[in-house]
Amino acid sequence: MPVRSGDTIFFSTPPVVRAWASAGGKKESEGPLAGAFDLLFPDASFQCGKWEKAESLLQQKCVARCLAAAGLDQDQIDLAFAGDLQAQCTASNYTMRALGAPYAGLYGACSTMAEGLALAACMAAAGYAAQALAFTSSHFCAAERQFRTPLDYGGKRTTTAQWTATAAGACLVSPGGAGAQGVPVRSVTFGRVQDYEVHDINNMGAAMMPAAVSTLCHHFADAGTRPSDYDVIFTGDLGRVGSELLHDQMHREGFALENHRDCGCLLYDVDAQQVQAGGSGAGCSAAVLCAHVLPRLLAGRWRRVLFLSTGALMSQTTYLQGESIPGIAHAVELATPDTPAKEA
Secondary structure, eight states: OOEEETTEEEOSSOOEEEEEEEEEOHHHHTSTTGGGOSEEOSOTTTTSSOHHHHHHHHHHHHHHHHHHHHTOOGGGOSEEEEEOSTTTTHHHHHHHHHHOSOEEEOOOGGGHHHHHHHHHHHHHHTTSOSSEEEEEEEOHHHHHHHHSOOGGGOOOOOTTOOEEOOEEEEEEEEOOSTTOOSEEEEEEEOOOOBOOOOOOTTOHHHHHHHHHHHHHHHHHHHHTOOGGGSSEEEESSOHHHHHHHHHHHHHHTTOOOTTEEEHHHHSSOTTTTTOTTOEESHHHHHHHIIIIIHHHHHTTSOSEEEEEEEEEOOOHHHHHTTOOOOEEEEEEEEEOTTSOOOOO
C-alpha cells in the first residue's frame, strides 16, 4: 500500500508509466530535442484558423500516439487527468469531448504535467484505475493572446520573458507489480502554494522559483535524501533566470544542485532560437518528460530522477488587478525498472 510521509506519498509497489508520447510545433522542431519527439507539426494552426482549436488538435494527436504505443483504444481509459493554459483547461475539455473517457480537469498552469502524473500514479497504485491517462499542452499563440498581448500587437519581449512552447505530452499509468512493464513511479510530492510578491508577468521564473524550493526541500526531508542521491533533478520551467535564483536559494537551504536541469533550457537552444530566458508553458515540461526523460530511464541511462513541474497561478484578471503571482510545484520520482522501491 502507498505510505504518506509529510507531503510525499511513497509506493511500495510502484505504478508504472507504461506508454508516453510527445508532440511539438515548428519552434520545437528546430530545437536540440527535435529528434526525440514522436510528432512534430510545422503548421501551428493545423489549418483550422483558430489557435485554441489547434491546441486541442495537438493534444488529441499526442494522446492518440500514446494510446497506440500502449496498444489501447480510447474506450479502455479508466480515468484521464488533463489541463492546459486556456481559460484554465478549455483545450483539454474539447479533447476529452472527443475521447469520451472519465475525466478530472486540472489547472496547475505549467505544473500540470507533474500534477496529473502524480494523481494518475496515486489512482493506479490504489487500484482505482488500471489505465490512467495524464496529459497537458500549451500553444504559443493561444497563450500570448490570453496572458500578454495579441501577436499582431508586436510587443517587445524582455530578457526575463520565456517562450511558451507549442507542445504536448501524454503518459499512460498502470498498476505495478509482477509483469508490469514501464518506468516506475517511486514517489510523488504535492506542492504548497508560495507567493514571494512577484508582480512581473514577464518574469515567471522568479515567480515560480520559491515553489520549486519549497517542494524540493519537503521532498528531501520526507524521503531522507539529498540532491546527490538522484542522477538528475529536472525542473520545468524556470528558465535561465529562475534556475539561477533556484541554485542561489537552495544553496542557502544547504543543498547544492549540481545535477539540476531545467526543461525550459533543454527544449530550445536558448541563444540561437531567441527565446529570451528559455521555454515555458504546460507543454514544455510535458514534452521534455516524454521525449527526453522517460526514454532515457527506460533505456537505463539514468537510474533515479526527480521531475518537478512548476506553475504560476495567476489569471489575466488578477494580473490586471495588481495581484502578485503565486507559484506551485509538484514532484514525481522516477526510476529505471530494476531500481528497488524505498522501504516504507
